[in-house]
Amino acid sequence: MENWSQTLTAGPLLAIAAFAVALLLVLIIRFKVHAFLALAIVSLATAFATGIPSDAIVDVMVSNFGETLGSVALLVGFGAMLGKLVEHSGGARALADRMVAVFGEARAPFALGLASLFMGFPIFFDAGLVVMLPIIFAVARRLDGPVLLYGLPAAAAFSVMHVFVPPHPGPVTAIEAYGANPGLVLLVGIVMAFPLWYVSGYLWGLFAARRFPFGVTAGLFGELETDNIAQPPAVATVIAILLLPLVLIFANTSLLFAASIGWADATAEWFKLAVMIGQTPIALLISVLVASYVLGWRRGERGSALEKILDRSLGPICSVVLITGAGGMFGGVLQASGIGDALAGSLGDIGLPVIVAAYLVAVLVRLAQGSATVALVTAAGLMAPSVAAGDFSAMQVVAITLATAAGSVFAGHVNDSGFWLVGRLMGMDVATTLKTWTVQQALESVVAFALTYMLFILF
Structure with a gap:
């Protein structure tokens, strides 16, 4: 790949990408081909069609598959174990009962979304x-309601925080590219988060749940636990276990921030150890070990009994992990084909205002190759010289930064690994995921751009 350069222009590359997406949808929806197999077939065909050298195709596919698995498999695996322990012990049901008692049945989706906004920081x-x-899932079963009524507001909350609020990688990347003020981006991102979530997550979740009123399946954590638990753990214990990974991860973030402003020595061994402990896979592993003792060993689930509980959590997520990895592989093939660079280059001089151009470039690259990070980096890299040369206020640069992030999340679909993760975790088929999650991502993007554009005009 080092000596290979793409000779196709943006037009043919975009046509190939569109045909590949259409073929994937036909294979999965019309001919019922398994998503993992369909993604592998279409990835291989797309690599040939875009001219990637034959001796590099397998490396491109495997490397992108492995890269996606590296970021997903540990998180989903440890998360599924943690979830199974919470569910098996009766802790999920106890917490669901308490939430319903405190907030009421009607406000349960709002409460779950609000909690997810806090957790998503x-x-x-x-x-x-x-x-x-x-x-x-516990709240959905407790109230016998559609899973999307409770799942979409929560998933949208995590998405909003991940896309627009530092220290998540998207906004941090855009901050560095544009030279924006990190404090202002953080402040504006937090202020934007609630109205953005309320419209694109909570209200859309209410609407989507009415259209697709399916309940909880036995998808993620194995067979549902139907036995009544005589003595479930205390609600405070369950909350503490769920907050443990958040505390560790937040400590990691705080230490890195302290080092960036000179308040901590990043070369010290204690610093490196503390940062390692707060990295997401390690934080989740520690949480699983604590939950195994508190919700398992201490409650009489020991030895092979505890091992079987944890083992039952991994079987159902196998398909989720493999399909998500294959989604990353498909997006990686499109990225390696050079479609993002070709699109960005053809849109570089279209004469639009900088904030609009940054948003549209990010949107088109996102739609073409799937990765939000690549879309954001591509758009920010292309527009950074224009931002540096323009006479923009500090707040206008913040608006451009967040507008680019907004474009990078637009309408995630089959070439985005996150699309497969959300769809499979919530028990949706491809068509339903397109009608719910893809629309949510588009709505989140458009509403966010409207807010940032108003900010750009006013300040």
Whole structure:
């Protein structure tokens, strides 16, 4: 791949990408081909069609598959174990009962979404969603309601925080590219988060649940626990266990921030150890070990009994992990084909206002190759010289930064690994995921751009 360069222009590349997406949808929806197999077939065909050298195709596919698995498998695996322990002990049901008692049945979706906004500040989207799912499922079963009524507001909350609020990688990348003020981006991102979530997550969740009123399946954590638990753990214990990974991850974030402003020595061994402990996979592993003792060993589930509980959590997520990895592989093939660079280059001089151009470039690259991070980096890299040369106020630069982030999340679909993660975790088929999650992502993007554009005009 080092000596290979793409000779196709943006037009043919975009046509190939559109045909590949259409073929994938036909294979899965019309011919019922398993999503994992369909993604592998279409990824291989797309690599040939875009001219990637034959001797590099397998490396491109495997490396992108492995890269996606590296970020997803540990998080989903540990998260599923944690969720199974919480569910099996009766803790999820106890917490669900308490939430319903405190907030009422009608306000349960709002409460779950609000809790997810809080949890989403330090924790990444996929990890936060997996940790929150046992509570979402427990509330849905407790109230016998559609899973999307409780799941979509929570998932949207994690998405909003992940896309727009530092220290998540998207906004941090855009801050560095544009030279924006990190404090202002953080402040504006937090202020934007609630109205953005309320419209694109909570209200949309209410609407989507009426259209798709399916209940909880036995998808993520194995067979549902139907036995009545005589003595479930205390609600405070369950909350403490669920908050443990958040505390560790937030400590990691705080230490890195302290080092960046000179308040801590990043070369010290204690600093490196503390940062390692607060990285998401390690934080979740520690949480699983604590939960194994508190919700398992201490309650009489020991030895092979505890091992079987944990083992039952891993079987159902196998398909989720593999399909998510294959989704990352498909997006990686499109990225390797150069479609993002070709699109960005063709849109570089279209004469639009900088904030609009940054948003549209991010949108188109996102739609073409799937990765929100690549879309954001591409758009920010292209527009950074224009921002630096323009006479923009500090707040206008913040608005451009967040507008680019808004474009990078637009309408995630089959070439985005997150699309498969959300759809499979919530028990949705491809068509339903397109009608619910893809629309939510588009709505989140458009509403966020409207807010940032108003900010750009006013300040």
